Amino acid sequence: MTDRWARAEERYRAREADRRYPRRDDWGLDARTAGEQSPPATQDHWDDDDDTNVIPRYEDEGYDDEPQPEPERAAPVRRRPVGRAAPGGKQARGRADREPDGAGRRSGGGRERSRIASRKAAERKRRRRTLWVVGGVFAVLFVLAGGFAGYKLMSGITPPEDFAGPPGELVVIQVHPGDTATEIAETMKDKGVVASSAAFYEAAVRNSNMNGVQPGFYTVGVNSPAADAVTALVGGKSRVGNVTVSEGRLLHDKHDVSTGGRYDGIYRKIADASCYGTQQKCVTYEQLDAAGASSDLAALGVPEWAMQGVRNSPDPSRQLEGLIAAGTWDFDPSAPPQEILRQLISTSVERYESTGLLQSGGNTGLTPYETLIAASLVEREAKPQDMSKVARVIVNRLEVDQMLQFDSTVNYTLDTTEVATTDADRATETAWNTYAMQGLPITPIAAPSVAALQAMENPEPGAWLYFVTVDKEGTTLFTESYSEHLRLVAQAQRSGILDSSRPYGG
Template sequence: MTDVLPALAPSPPAESPRAPQEESELFAEDDEYADYDEYGDYEDYDESEYDEEYDDYDEEPGRPRKKKGKRALGWIAAIAVIALLAGGAWYGFNKFFGYEDFDGAGTDDVVFQVDDGDTTSAIGAKLASAGVVASTKAFVKAGEGNPKLARVQHGFYVMKSHMSGASAVDRITDAAARVGQLEIRPYTQFDDITQPDGKVTPGVYSLMAKASCAQLNGKSTCVSADDLRKAVDAADLKQLGVPDWAIEPANKADRKDRRLEGLIAPGVYDVKPGSTAQEILTQLVRSSAEAIQNAGLTPQSAGPEMTPYQTLIIASIIEREAVKADFGKLSRVIYNRLKINMRLQMDSTVNYVLDRPTLLTDEGERAKSGAYNTYKNTGLPPTPIAVASVDAIKAAVKPPDGDWVYFVKCEKNGLSCFAVTNDEHNRNRDLARQRGVI
């Protein structure tokens, strides 16, 4: 018998090109395999049967069989797709869950600033931008569960470049890393004060000098108190940011380095290490001008028949002479004395030029001439004599009603006794002596 070859099924007609579908480009590149997906005729096709039945026959000349080659290409494409998907998954995992991190405690010193209200993530992003850590996540992950990190305050910190996230967290939560912190309290004056026991209380100049100090890569950033004093002496007050209402009277100070007295508000300031004396002063004066205005002292809101600068002088005397509970009454005493052209007779103004705290003065000290001697001169001294608090400024702007003209400290807690007549005042003085206050 003669073997008869079965007729081969005619090839499907060629299709015109199709618009791209939304599948991944990796799956759309091999059109030959895409065509097979559309025909149901091949769903029940068993390739093994075909192979067994026709393995003994030679291929028809001119019509090479491609099915096995296509099958091999399909496996290669599938493996390639799987590899690409795996690589993409790994990239995505690293992108969303992994992070870069440096090793070790870092290299060069870097001055880094934390702003008020910065979150841990915000700090981490800034550290990454500054080259301190490799990524935000390196810092955030290292700080998880660390309660100290939530207590990091605004200010300047000396960090290192290329720190690991863990090292950066340890350093920024270490109190020694914070630099440039300047606290100015009410009652402080620009010059140092020597206490009765010989202890020196630093003034604004010394406090600014100390705040300027840091060690950056082995070099000191300190600006000395003398450098700051010289800068005030030579400064243009307007360029420093002194309010317009204070420039003219402040320039009448007996010494140029006293022109900023009273114009620095109490508070906590951040001084950037490496700043010049001029930059430090400008920052403090401009911030203080805003604080003084917020305390209620402006050209439109000053003490009765007083300029803003005169009101600030009164506030500084109140700060040095009284405790907070007596601010209002003492303010009224000052206004009443000025109204009747009575000398203020304040020991605090005499002691101001002696760089001493507010204590009783003797006859020899009260007899010395000088612009700040309110025992010899009528009116106000030429400048404020100290940093005035918000409460002292408010008392100077709005003194309470009263006829008091005299006062004397009569209690050991600092409270004073106030009087309208001299006889009443003398009785208060006797009471103060009995109590051992004076």
């Protein structure tokens, strides 16, 4: 009895499912049962969902979301003619025997539709979630694009602040090595040249000549329109504070013994390069000379390895000799004289130390300052191709305690100079005259080149003690024999390089 009521309940559920969810096809059921469907449900039984093609999920009592294994369907019972006995001798009961088969089909079909509806509902949920994510991403991108477009629009409407001009008083600005247009713009703004760094930057990127701006110091008028400031910077005429020190140049002026012409010293070259502006603001030669004699060596940029040697100079006006190297240098012409010297000495010391000066004593036995002194002698005595050999002569003579006897050391303290020197000049005792003293001069006697410094740091191997230039083409011969050296001196005299009153210089 219980089984009968269970089968009846299953048939009721199947009919109810057919009524609520009318099928548009036979849902894969047996064709014989397709005609047994319940009549289509009226419109009142549909959910409020507008999409009538979507089948809502049907939840049986006690059925969860997980797909359940499909129950085994009972084998259909074959129909027998009424009155014919079934196997076993019993008469078939007709409709009663067919009831389990029909009920099973309807119950199995309801569960199948429920599982299909569940899968479709889950798929719709996943699609909705994906659409929300994609929509959110597009919304963020739309907001960002709108913000950027608004910024560009506002930038185009409101240009950066700029001066109307005309430019005012000139000020000095510095372009450092590696500066970008943005960094130069900030410098211009800080100095009051332009009203805003943005205005200068926009003008700079429109001027292709900005790529050719070199590190250094420039004069530009305050309150300048950005375009005018860029033009002044790239024009070339605004460059100031740029000085070239030639190899072998001295701090102070010299005069030629034959012509009387002035040979400008380093202080004179700096003074000329310091002038700028319509009123020609300049640092004078005398101001630089006085600043160079200061006892505050640290304020002048003197390195520690040269400090004691500089203090030993008997003439303070010559104490900085050799510390401003040969080369092209930049300095701030608006700075005080002492600060100008500090800038030039500091950059020169960096150049010297980059050659290995501080480690060179192992090859020669000289301190860094002594190496600098000897390099200045090489610079004044030798041509580039002979520098390494002259450096070896210096080292060899120092090792055997022989006087260097270089005419360049005699000429150093003289107002007028020439290749050869007089007997009286050579006999005058000074802290630099190597004819009247043993060893090196007290300070350098000129600005050495990097080539001379490197030659002194690594002299060419050899036993030479003497050298002399024998012709006007600059041919220099080396020997370790004094008698051979005297023969070469006579050759030089015959060629007009030396005369009898000025015997030899090396």
